Amino acid sequence: MPLNRPALSLGSGPRGVQDARRWVVATCHDIGRDDIVECVELGVSELVTNALLHGAAPIQVRVRGTVEHPRVEVRDGSTTPPLLPSAGEPTDEEDLLLTFGRGLSIVARSSDAWGVEIEEDGKVVWFNPASVFSEGDGVTGVISGILSEPRRLTDSPGMIEFEIRDVPLKAYVGFHRHYRELRREVRLLALAHEADYPLAKSLSDLFGALEQPLHDGMGIDQIEAALEAGNNRTDVRVVMDTESADVIGRFIELLDLADAFCREERLLSLARTPEQQQFQEWFLGEFVRQAAGKDPLPWTGAADSAVRQTSSS
Numbered sequence: 001m002p003l004n005r006p007a008l009s010l011g012s013g014p015r016g017v018q019d020a021r022r023w024v025v026a027t028c029h030d031i032g033r034d035d036i037v038e039c040v041e042l043g044v045s046e047l048v049t050n051a052l053l054h055g056a057a058p059i060q061v062r063v064r065g066t067v068e069h070p071r072v073e074v075r076d077g078s079t080t081p082p083l084l085p086s087a088g089e090p091t092d093e094e095d096l097l098l099t100f101g102r103g104l105s106i107v108a109r110s111s112d113a114w115g116v117e118i119e120e121d122g123k124v125v126w127f128n129p130a131s132v133f134s135e136g137d138g139v140t141g142v143i144s145g146i147l148s149e150p151r152r153l154t155d156s157p158g159m160i161e162f163e164i165r166d167v168p169l170k171a172y173v174g175f176h177r178h179y180r181e182l183r184r185e186v187r188l189l190a191l192a193h194e195a196d197y198p199l200a201k202s203l204s205d206l207f208g209a210l211e212q213p214l215h216d217g218m219g220i221d222q223i224e225a226a227l228e229a230g231n232n233r234t235d236v237r238v239v240m241d242t243e244s245a246d247v248i249g250r251f252i253e254l255l256d257l258a259d260a261f262c263r264e265e266r267l268l269s270l271a272r273t274p275e276q277q278q279f280q281e282w283f284l285g286e287f288v289r290q291a292a293g294k295d296p297l298p299w300t301g302a303a304d305s306a307v308r309q310t311s312s313s
Contacts, residue, residue: 007062007075012052020048020061024072027063033070036129040072043110043127047074050082050104050125064185064268065128069193073126081116081143082125108138113192115142117184124184128192144187160245164219164236164286166298171279172223178276182258183207185267199261206254245291252284275302
């Protein structure tokens, strides 16, 4: 069974909790981590219950990280952070919330580290299972990943208009999904196990520096409009400053470095496929080329743009 198995999509109702628990336990057995099964069962039950009661569809569960430090993630479509448990005795209101999966105190006691990653279209609540359930309050959760407000770009001598022609929408969606997963992967590894994965910390810092230029340059609104219209391809036009365009050029090198990290650390998510790499180098490379004064070059890859996915987000 490959380690990078796709996410498990869950339905509503109590069966979702049972399915998630059974699936994650089987994954632990497959990777030889029987020692964490008890805490995995407790933690994932709490996370899925919380998502069903207080989150929004779609709800998915998956296992990421490494064999040595696996991480269980439950994703839902709500961007509202859960209530983090407080130390000491809970109030009556907090006790009621904890009982119904809101407070996540069981996750805190089942974990070596845990937290919430807020994304543009939902959130991921994650935990690194401990080998022994804590009798105390457990570890403190953290909230990360909240995007700052994008900058408003205005006309100025330092601005460049880019035209990315004939963008294959399936490939673009795959690129955005892969980038988002990779960004989260290195950030959470660095957060929970910086000493064990020093390169993850370096990659996370680089992703942080590139976050705003990438957000400005992705043309996400135009892509979403084309998808809603049922198109297969579209032209993307964005305006950004020359410094941001230079930073995006560095992102190509960063993705290569991240691929090497994925292979060396045997992450439970894979490096890019050759098809993904081809599209990403073309898409990002257009910013580099056009910033140097060259004319746009349209995508000339696969006609149906069916870039294979290595994982499900």
